[in-house]
Amino acid sequence: MSSASYAQAYPHAPITIIVPYPAGGGVDTMARLFGAALQAKWGHPVVVENRAGGNGAVGAQLVAKASPDGYTLLASAEGPLVMNQHLYTKLNYDPTAFTPVTIISSSPMFLSVTPSVPVGNLAELLAYAKAHPGALRYGTSGVGAPSHLSGVMLEMKTGIELTQVPYKGSAQSLSDFLGDHINMLFAFQTSAGPYFNTDKMKVLAVTSPQRHPAFPAIPAIAETLPGFAALSWVAMVAPPGTPPEIASKLSSAIAEAMKSPEIKKKIEELGSTPIANTPAEAGAFLKEESGRWGEVIRAAKLKVD
Incomplete structure (x- = not known):
């Protein structure tokens, strides 16, 4: 079956969103917020699973090895998707290989x-x-x-x-x-x-x-210092090789949910700015963030392993 026809039928089964942190945090809250919105939209269960450990690497590795069919997703902050590749000498997954879906929100300090x-x-x-x-x-x-x-x-x-x-x-x-x-x-x-x-x-x-x-x-x-930017954010990504049609469908559904006044209010209460951009925009953002923080980490000679 072609990816286009497969994506057209998507979703037809439960979706699992992996959160690589303990329950109760900001990313977990975002995942459950939009998981409920996707479930209401499509009528299929959306389950959030917390797989903490290794600065987010445990959950990220699980999604990296999942089937690229859109039924296993990763909701993550910057660590597993950007920082880890520069901080760790060895990782059991490639942070750059995920299929971007959307940047849900960002928070400054x-x-x-x-x-x-x-x-x-x-x-x-x-x-x-x-x-x-x-x-x-x-x-x-x-x-x-x-x-x-x-x-x-x-x-x-x-x-x-x-x-x-x-x-x-x-x-x-x-x-x-x-x-x-x-x-x-x-x-x-x-x-x-x-x-x-x-x-x-x-x-x-x-x-x-x-x-x-x-x-x-x-x-x-x-x-005062042009070019200074440091944000914490929440991204949704899919396993490597996920058809772009599925990523776009997920991105559009999240963007639609973001229009809800209740959801926007909840995100703002969490101190975040709603984003919900396209897969292409999310991919460009992740690449830019990796370049920014990679330069800082290398200059400071930071390693955690």
């Missing part, structure tokens, strides 16, 4: 400092960092996480010296930040948003290429 740091904007922060090498201690979710690589990129572009303090998750780093045990953070709106307008946190800039529409008064780092 907010560069913040504690009130004890005597600065009021990014320019003052950079001047302070140059005068006090290593004095700015920023919490991260671990080596190779967006919160870590954002700091590495800031060092590369400015020549400052920061001190990374790795944690097992963002909740602990935020707790230590609020307790003034660390004094700088690349914070996500989902966890740190309630503190943005309080005396607990000074938000200096956002890591998106432009200002965030929900926080127009907060400048983008790129306004």
